[in-house]
Amino acid sequence: MASIRFANILLETKPRALHFPTMYYRADVPFRPSGENGAWTLTEGGAVDFTTYFNALSVIKLRRYTRATAYRLHLQVQGAPCSVTQTRATRLGMTPEVLAQTAVELPHTDRWTDVVLDLLDDEQSVLVGFQLASEGVVAMRDAYYEVDIDGDPRTVDLAIATTTFRKESFIRKNMKLVRTELLDADDDISRHLTMHVVDNGRTLDPQESGDPRITISPNENVGGAGGFARGMIEAMEQSTPATNVLLMDDDVEVSPESIRRTYELLRMVNDEYAEAFVSGAMLNIEDTEVMREDTAYIDPELGICMPAKSRMMVSQYLDVVDNEAFDEELSVPANAHRYAAWWYCCIPMSVIRRVGLPLPVFVRYDDVEYSIRSNPKFMTMNGICVWHAKFEIRYNAGVERYQRTRNGMIAQMTTGLAPDFDTFLKGLHRQVDLEMRKFNYTDAELALDGFEDFLKGPKFIEQPVAQERFMRANRIKEQMVPFDELSQQAEDMGLKDFDPERLTRPMMEMDRQRSLQERAFDYLTHNGQRFIPAGSKDEAGAESYAVITHDGWEYPAGAIHGEDIIIAVDWASRKGVIRRKDTKRYREVVKRYKRDMAYFKKHRERLAQEYKDAALKLESVGFWKRYLDME
Structure with a gap:
């Protein structure tokens, strides 16, 4: 004992x-x-x-x-x-x-x-x-x-692997915390801890860590997937190979005590959980007491990521108890796969050696696919967590429309995130449909860009194109302008009484119930874009508009019903964009969507076999070393 x-x-x-x-x-x-x-x-x-x-x-x-x-x-x-x-x-x-x-x-x-x-x-x-x-x-x-x-503690050599891209203030703070609170401590963890900072932005001095146990590796911008792959390789090949790798985002605030508890938990884990992932909870930086997620799953019907638990208030006693007593089997569908996100996820090296490295997909679904491929048990616990920016205030169409579409379909072909690939086809339809109902034709096309890059097959992502495609997606996504410029645009268009400085979040998020007749009209005409001649409204009618949140997940159907102009506003960045209904562009997007779907149906079996055949190569250390120019 x-x-x-x-x-x-x-x-x-x-x-x-x-x-x-x-x-x-x-x-x-x-x-x-x-x-x-x-x-x-x-x-x-x-x-x-x-x-x-x-x-x-x-x-x-x-x-x-x-x-x-x-x-x-x-x-x-x-x-x-x-x-x-x-x-x-x-x-x-x-x-x-x-x-x-x-x-x-x-x-x-x-x-x-x-x-x-x-x-x-x-x-x-x-x-x-x-x-x-x-x-x-x-x-x-x-x-x-x-x-x-019972018995002796396990020998644990823990390596922290974190990927950063031009977030110097966050990563420097976290390096300092690891150094002063853990590496300089006179206890067991200080002798069994290393940290690998993979600098995708190449903005850090490789010598600035202040401790030889913290290495900074300049890297090409290969996203989180590439950065974490390199961190895994470096942890595998360090002088004393790591037994466990803690993957952690760069833009998080972490308590060193969470890392310490993770290390001690691994030392006394039983045989049943010896290869489990430790999944740290995500608390909100902005709403400090809100726990958003500790593990999640892929909804088998919708193909979207869903937290396994409802949101918890970690300042409230009852939620603290419920969080630990919660049984995920009651909330996660029997045919759904759980996963652990990589803002804080500790993976045994034995699993990495057995199942390989992440897919080269840059960002989004890399952590989801890896967990599902590994099929581990999960360990979560009060007090093992990070604080992370809320998803709601960092919506990025380049990620949520392009990356999510492409990577979800790739991961479904290689690994099987949902019971059927049609789940992701339905997801694509929902994304395109939602954006077009809100007259956001640009981001609807961005989702189709992701679909079309998936249709190119695995040879496309074998090449180092991930950064260029992601940067392109961010260039061509719908671009918002600052409030002063937005106000001038509205004035030039004759939109009366629009003053973004008087907006509040409840005003932007407000919706209203539609009548049955209005719902039928919106369904049949796709919010007035089909079966209706362009320019059917008179000039006075064209001057009315709806103001909604720019958040791409929302659909304020009542607020936008019958409008030809929508002003979408992002209150966090104080920016917005004015959208006009454009039936010509609507028809072009519909035509492109149908053409892409016809191509997929014709080549579906070939693509499935190609992705399945390529998976082992794309997940191998040899591939990643060549991809990252480490050889």
């Missing part, structure tokens, strides 16, 4: 912790840092509870994933008489249960005093934690959970 220091009690003074302290603790009196060796102090008599997202111990997950046999709490206290008492959370409890029989009572002490609390556990417990209560001013420090395991 061995003991592992698994999780430190995490207390921070960063803005997110100050705004949402209940992610870390709940106190009925002020609880503040006291500036001495990481100590925090209850400033008067009261209690502080740590049954929270970052500071409760997830015994339900440890029982499932590891060889854990017992749990202990360690901490030091100083000051007024106080007590340390275990708490626990069960599935249906509204508040943490305080286990009075576990209380350790301490008299007043002017010296730091060690407290060790053996934690009770049973099958009903989801989380265990603790409460510190005092009669006056008391301080605590160096609090952590220790786990006893």
